Each structure stands twice: as C-alpha cells, then as structure tokens.
Amino acid sequence: MAQVQHGALDDPLAGGGTQYLTFILNGEHYGIEILKVQGVQGWQRVTQIPNMPPFLLGVINMRGDVVPIVDLRMRFALGSAEFNEHTVVVIVRVECHDHPRTVGLVVDAVSEVHTIHSVDFRKTPDMSGGIGSEYLKGLGMVGDRMVILFEVEKLVNSGVLAQVSQLPRDAAA
Amino acid sequence: MSGDSLDEIRKIFEEECIEGLDTMEAGLLNLGEGGSGGDVVNDIFRAAHSIKGGSATFGYKKIADFTHLMETLLDLVRNGRKAASPPVIELLLGCVDCLREMMGAIHSGEYDEARIAEFMQMLQAELLGDDDAQPQVVTALPEPVAAENAAAQGWRIVFRPHEEMLRSGNQPLHILRALTELGECVTRSDVSRLPSFESFDPESIYLSWEIELKGACSIEQVREVFDWVEGECELSIEPVGAPEPPAAVIAAVAAAPERRGSDRRAPVADDRRDIDRRKKPAAKEAGSIRVGIDKVDNLMNLVGELVITQAMLSQFGRESPEGLDHMGLRDTLEQLSRNTRELQEAVMQVRMLPVSVTFSRFPRLVHDLSTKLGKKIELEISGEQTELDKTVLEKIGDPLVHLIRNSLDHGIEDEATRIAAGKTPHGTIFVSASHESGNIVIRVADDGAGLNSEKILRKARERGLIGEDEELGRQQVNDLIFMPGFSTADVVSDVSGRGVGMDVVRSNIQEIGGRVDVTSTPGEGSVFQITLPLTLAILDGQLVRVGSQVYVVPLLSIIETVLVDRERLNLITGQSPVYRLRGEAVPVLSISRVLRVREDVIEGAAAERERLLVIVESGRDIVGLAVDELLEQHQVVIKSLENNFTQVPGTLGATILGDGTVSLIVDIAGLVRLSGLRTDLGSAASAAA
Numbered sequence A: 001m002a003q004v005q006h007g008a009l010d011d012p013l014a015g016g017g018t019q020y021l022t023f024i025l026n027g028e029h030y031g032i033e034i035l036k037v038q039g040v041q042g043w044q045r046v047t048q049i050p051n052m053p054p055f056l057l058g059v060i061n062m063r064g065d066v067v068p069i070v071d072l073r074m075r076f077a078l079g080s081a082e083f084n085e086h087t088v089v090v091i092v093r094v095e096c097h098d099h100p101r102t103v104g105l106v107v108d109a110v111s112e113v114h115t116i117h118s119v120d121f122r123k124t125p126d127m128s129g130g131i132g133s134e135y136l137k138g139l140g141m142v143g144d145r146m147v148i149l150f151e152v153e154k155l156v157n158s159g160v161l162a163q164v165s166q167l168p169r170d171a172a173a
Numbered sequence B: 001m002s003g004d005s006l007d008e009i010r011k012i013f014e015e016e017c018i019e020g021l022d023t024m025e026a027g028l029l030n031l032g033e034g035g036s037g038g039d040v041v042n043d044i045f046r047a048a049h050s051i052k053g054g055s056a057t058f059g060y061k062k063i064a065d066f067t068h069l070m071e072t073l074l075d076l077v078r079n080g081r082k083a084a085s086p087p088v089i090e091l092l093l094g095c096v097d098c099l100r101e102m103m104g105a106i107h108s109g110e111y112d113e114a115r116i117a118e119f120m121q122m123l124q125a126e127l128l129g130d131d132d133a134q135p136q137v138v139t140a141l142p143e144p145v146a147a148e149n150a151a152a153q154g155w156r157i158v159f160r161p162h163e164e165m166l167r168s169g170n171q172p173l174h175i176l177r178a179l180t181e182l183g184e185c186v187t188r189s190d191v192s193r194l195p196s197f198e199s200f201d202p203e204s205i206y207l208s209w210e211i212e213l214k215g216a217c218s219i220e221q222v223r224e225v226f227d228w229v230e231g232e233c234e235l236s237i238e239p240v241g242a243p244e245p246p247a248a249v250i251a252a253v254a255a256a257p258e259r260r261g262s263d264r265r266a267p268v269a270d271d272r273r274d275i276d277r278r279k280k281p282a283a284k285e286a287g288s289i290r291v292g293i294d295k296v297d298n299l300m301n302l303v304g305e306l307v308i309t310q311a312m313l314s315q316f317g318r319e320s321p322e323g324l325d326h327m328g329l330r331d332t333l334e335q336l337s338r339n340t341r342e343l344q345e346a347v348m349q350v351r352m353l354p355v356s357v358t359f360s361r362f363p364r365l366v367h368d369l370s371t372k373l374g375k376k377i378e379l380e381i382s383g384e385q386t387e388l389d390k391t392v393l394e395k396i397g398d399p400l401v402h403l404i405r406n407s408l409d410h411g412i413e414d415e416a417t418r419i420a421a422g423k424t425p426h427g428t429i430f431v432s433a434s435h436e437s438g439n440i441v442i443r444v445a446d447d448g449a450g451l452n453s454e455k456i457l458r459k460a461r462e463r464g465l466i467g468e469d470e471e472l473g474r475q476q477v478n479d480l481i482f483m484p485g486f487s488t489a490d491v492v493s494d495v496s497g498r499g500v501g502m503d504v505v506r507s508n509i510q511e512i513g514g515r516v517d518v519t520s521t522p523g524e525g526s527v528f529q530i531t532l533p534l535t536l537a538i539l540d541g542q543l544v545r546v547g548s549q550v551y552v553v554p555l556l557s558i559i560e561t562v563l564v565d566r567e568r569l570n571l572i573t574g575q576s577p578v579y580r581l582r583g584e585a586v587p588v589l590s591i592s593r594v595l596r597v598r599e600d601v602i603e604g605a606a607a608e609r610e611r612l613l614v615i616v617e618s619g620r621d622i623v624g625l626a627v628d629e630l631l632e633q634h635q636v637v638i639k640s641l642e643n644n645f646t647q648v649p650g651t652l653g654a655t656i657l658g659d660g661t662v663s664l665i666v667d668i669a670g671l672v673r674l675s676g677l678r679t680d681l682g683s684a685a686s687a688a689a
Helices: A002-010 A152-165 B003-032 B037-057 B061-078 B086-104 B113-128 B135-140 B145-150 B163-168 B172-182 B219-225 B247-255 B257-262 B293-319 B322-327 B329-351 B362-373 B390-411 B415-420 B453-462 B474-482 B502-511 B668-675 B681-688
Strands: A018-025 A028-033 A037-042 A056-062 A065-071 A088-096 A099-107 A109-116 A136-142 A145-150 B154-161 B184-190 B208-214 B233-239 B352-354 B377-382 B387-389 B427-436 B439-446 B515-521 B525-533 B538-546 B549-554 B558-563 B578-581 B584-590 B612-618 B621-627 B629-637 B651-656 B662-666
Touching (some): A018 A088, A018 A099, A028 A109, A037 A056, A056 A099, A088 A109, A088 A152, A099 A152, A109 A136, A109 A145, B003 B086, B003 B362, B037 B061, B061 B113, B086 B113, B154 B219, B172 B208, B219 B233, B293 B629, B329 B352, B362 B377, B387 B390, B390 B427, B390 B439, B390 B502, B474 B502, B474 B515, B502 B515, B538 B612, B538 B621, B538 B651, B584 B612, B584 B668, B612 B668, B629 B651, B662 B668
Parallel strands (some): A028 A145, A065 A099, B377 B427, B549 B662, B584 B621
Antiparallel strands (some): A018 A028, A037 A088, A088 A099, A136 A145, B184 B208, B427 B439, B439 B525, B515 B525, B538 B549, B538 B629, B558 B612, B651 B662
C-alpha cells in the first residue's frame, strides 16, 4: 500500500500524476509540489530582519530552525491583505546553490491537495505584471478550475533570495 | 572486505600516522631539551614503527621505506649506540616534516622525490657514519635472533584471551586455524575459568589454549597470527626443546627492560608489535571514539530545540491552573528542566577539546625560530588542559602563532643585550590558558624588552596613522600596534615585519567573539591577553527591548547601563547624538534606526522610549545603544541566519527565546559600521584625508 502511494507521488507517468498543495492568493488558486512542502503553519509574529525589502517579513522559529518568511502578495504586488486566522505560512524546502534551504511563504489560505495529471499542464501564457512566468511551471486543471503551478525552486532562488542578496551591504553608505 | 570499510580503515591509518608524527615531533623536541632517554626514544620509535607497518600494509612503499631508515637510526639511538646529538635530532625532525609532506601527498602520489632522496641519503650517511651500525640486522631483527634459529623445531604457545576479546570482533577459532597452517598443532584447551551456567555470558571468552606447534616457522610468523588480538590477550611463545634461552636472548631482553615493565597487558614484550594501537590516546584517555563534527552539530541542534520546548513547557506549567499541580506536574517540569540543562552541558562538552591540541605545535615553532634568530629562548606552557570549543580552537591557532613569533622576534632581546640589562641570558615565553569568569583567557607573555613607546609613536606618525601633535596615553600607544599597516621592525625579516600582523590578529580574534589586549612594562616584557568565549555555539546575552522587538546584546561587550538624563544628550545637527558620560562624549546609536526596522507597532509613550543606554565596546569604539527596557540575561544558542537565508549585516545571527520567538543577536562592530559612525583613529585620519 505504502509503495503504491509512493509511486503515485514520484512518477507522474505511472498513472497518478503529481500531487500539489493548492492555496489561495488574491482570489486565485496556486499549487506547489507537495514533496517540496515541509509543513503548513498558522500565522505567528515574526522577528524583523534589518535592511530587507518589505516583502521579507522577517524570520520565525520553525522547530529550532530560523526560517525567513516571504509575503507572496507583497512580493508580486498583489495588494496587501489583512493577516487573519486564515492566513497561513507554507514552509517549503528547496535546493538552493549548495544546500537545501527552508523558506516560509505567506498565503491567504490553503485549500487542499490535488493530484494533477501531467496532461493537464497548459503552457503558461505570458502575463504582464503580477507573477512573472519564469516562476511558474504551468497551469493545471482540477475539475473545471484552473490552478497556477509554481516552480518553487525558481521562486525561492531567483524570486526571493537573489533579490535579498542584491541589496547593498552597507545601507548607510 | 568491502571497499568502503577498507577506505575507512585507510582513513584511520592516515589519522594515526598524523598522530604518530606529532608524537615523534614532541618526543624529538623533548630529547633535544635533554629529556631522559628510554621512554621518549621508545615512544618515537614506536610511532615510526607503526607508520612503517601501516604504510606497508596499505602499499605506500615510499613511506614505508623512508620510515624504515628513520627507524633504523632511532633503533641505534635507543640501544645507546648513537647519541641523540643535536644534528641527529635536527635530521630526524627534518624527516618528520618530510614524512608529513608525503602523508599530504599520499592520495595524489606526487611526492617530492628530490627532497625524499636527500633525506634518505642523509639518513644513510648518518647510519654509515656509525661504526657499530649494522642497519640490516638491527631493523630486520630487533628480536632475539639466536633464539629464533635455535628453536626452529617448534613453539609452545600459551594463548589466554581477555574475556572481552570477542567484542572487538576477533574470533579465537580463526587464530587457531591460522596456526594449523603454520605446522602441526597439538592444542589443549583450559576450561578452568568457565563460570557456572547462570553467570555465563555468551559474549565473553572463558577458554584459554596451550598449543604445541611443530614446524619450521619463525617466531615472526607465529606472532603475525596474533597480530590483531595483541593487547586483548595474554600470550607467551616459547621455543620447544630450548629450556634455557641462549645468552643472546638474555642480553636482548635486558636491553629493553622498561618496555616490558610498561606493558602490563601483554607479557610478551614484542617491540615490533608493541605499536601505537595500544599506546595511542585510546589507552591514555580511557577510551575514545572518532565522531564526525556534523553528527555532533546535529546533536547540538536537537538539544537546542529540546531546551526551547522545555522552556515552553515550563511556562505552560507556571500558567496552568492550580488543579493540575497535585498531579506533580510542577515537580516533573522542574526535573525536566534540570535534565535538559545537564544534557545540554554534556553535549557542549563533546565539542570541547583541550587547548593542548593547538599549543602542541608551539615547542617546534619556538625551537625553529630561536635557532634561526640565534636567540636562546625557553617556552613555558601551562593550562594546556583547559578546554575550548573546537571551532574556536581552530581559529585561535594562527593568531597565537603570530603573537609568539612577534615575542620571539621583537620582544626578546639577543643574548648580549639581555646580559647587559642584567637579565638571564635566555629569554622565556610563557603561554598559558585558563578559565576566568566564564571566559577562556589565553596569555602570551615574554620577559623581553617590552613595547618601545617612542618607536611606536614615531612609526605611527610616519605612517600617518595619527596626527603630528596628537598626544596619547601609554595604553593608547600600545594599542597602536593593532592598527592596520603598522610594523616597527626596521628590517623586514622572514619572521616578521611585513606590517600585516597585529591588526589581522585582532580581527581574527574579534571574528570569534573574543578580544585581545596588550600590557607592557619597558625592560620587563609584554603580555598579550586574549579573552575568548567558551564556545561559538552559545553566547551570554543581555536581552533588550526596543519598540516591539527584542534583541540580544553580547554580555561580553557590555560595560554598563545608564538611565538617560535628557540634559546630557546633545543633538548635533547632521550627526548622531552624543551622550556626555563622566566627561566623555559617547555616541548614541538607535538600534531600530540603524537596522531600519519598521516601527509599525510602537508600544508605550514616547517618554518610555529609549530611556536606557547600554554602553558597549567593540575594539576601541565605545558607543551607547538606546533601548527601551532591559530584560533578563540568558545563555543563548546562536543560530545562523545564513543557513536558510543570507548574512545580515549588523547581526551575529539569531537565537530562539524561551517563548519560541526568534531574536536577533546584535553585532556591535557591525552596527557601528552600518551607522557610518567612526570613532577609531584610523578612520578619523582617513576621513580627514
């Protein structure tokens, strides 16, 4: 039984497709490969990090690990949202340069886990504004609803961390 | 044996070789200082021997051959046929260096052939120069030669394994089988040690054997069979039909009395087998294992988490209604907190190493340098058992070497000057380590001339480090030596004087959260004092609140805390505010402004804001950090921000507080840099330029 599930997760062609955690951001449905997700946490107070762009809210303690928290709305200028009881942080772990890094992404709400078949992928149309297509893997269909699938590695590496390290080190200069 | 485990063994061999080389070096230096012969020479010899044996096993023929020659020479020294004269010791030290290089190149196989040949030639020459030397015989057969040949018809072997031998994976059956391959065996088993069935432990050996081996094999071959169990058994091998050992054997035995005496566990004092495996730290430090540092780090992290969880639980326990208490919740939580604390300390201990690991290279350094400089210098080391975190230890080595070189070169005068000054002809350098109020203090002191204030001042003016008519106090003058680009050496020598030095020493030490100070008395010498945190993983911190954020300020850098008297606060337009503190103007930094933290939630009235000044120092900078409130003092576990994120200027990292929230650890030097505020002389001068 366990093996069957494992196969379903690993190999999209083995019949199952890939499982995605879907969440809502500014009314749209987005998906992240479930294997990259470490956990989902409720919103908690963050510790601010100096000299960071506004989308980098700060860091939190995630099981003893200090994890940076990114507000995806703010990052992609989707308008700011109230932080309420539905606000959640999706913790993702991705390979970044030399070692894996854990980053938290603030989303409006998580919905559910869907298996999205590879045949459902649509080529991402070029979108002006909002989330650049370079961070997207494609579009998937769940029933008749469209889900935008993130390329998490790119999102975290070039979308977030690269932005941060470009900042001048000596802010006073 | 699979390739993996062979690689593992090969790695252990390499590590043992490095240890062996250190042992040899230490022993040779000891000999050079007139250390007493026997044991020291034996130690060196054994180290050389085990390197030779190991490298031959793994097919490093070059190393084996080289060590073989060294061993031959050492054997002569050991037998007293050659004096441990300075040239011999120098040669052997050189050989140790050469071997070390060979070990370094062991994987690539790119040995420095010319250098090896040169040393081998020198060794040969040294060996041939001795009339008594019979290298071939001596090395090949340190055993009683005569006995071997006389007893060729057979051996009586008594093999009594220690009870715990099976645990090291040795199987007596294999040994007995191997013996039968050498010749015909008559084996008698001794069952007298067998306990009653109830107390029988299946993992212990209670049997011992007496074997009569008939066959024309040498004692060498017999011993080889027992190679892997030596030290785990009592073994005696006697020739059959030779009731009286010939005189030659007695003589050979008498030549090595102390070896037999020191070897408690194996009555057979076989110097060819009496190798490092037993003599190594394993025997000295009552057992040790090699563990990868990543495993220890992982353990530390887990314990760190446990501590946080425990703190959360305790808080929960304190806040829980009284009703829960009769279930003993509070007592249990109290106990949990005690246990976690002890566990944390125990895990910290694992990372600790004695400073002797670093100090052990100094005798060689002093020896070499004093020879080069033609000065007579003694080195006194104390407190080498003081323990320090491995990471700190690794980073402190180079600065210490630098300080010692400096003391040798600049500090201690040459012999004539010393005698003229009424001092002992030989100088002394003291290196010590000790615990002082939660920190480790390492001192490098010398009884030399002390710092020459006038010369320092002149040089500093020449180099424009200070203004022409700037007057400095004595201590300030001494501190100048830590400025970048400063050197008083008139001649740039091999030893020092290139002007990269003390500033690097200082910055290296600051990097690991420590500081260095110098005190000096003209004519009596100088003392460099390095104060270091016990560990890099943990820091004593003062928690402060600024607005809604809590920061950790390293306790080591805090001088005092004062309540702000607004009268004393001077706001100069376009510059940071200055606070007058006992006649001195202390620049005031606002953490939130410097770090540009968004102040969206400001708690408390304006009067409550920044009413305290924490006076901190970093290097020679003294600044006041404006904070709202002082919270408790805590030992905090330092978590890297870089791990998941990026380095954040102005912070040393982050930590997790008892309530599970993350708090940033303030880096004073970084804050000062970020604020654009400079108070030190160097940048003042550069700003003026």
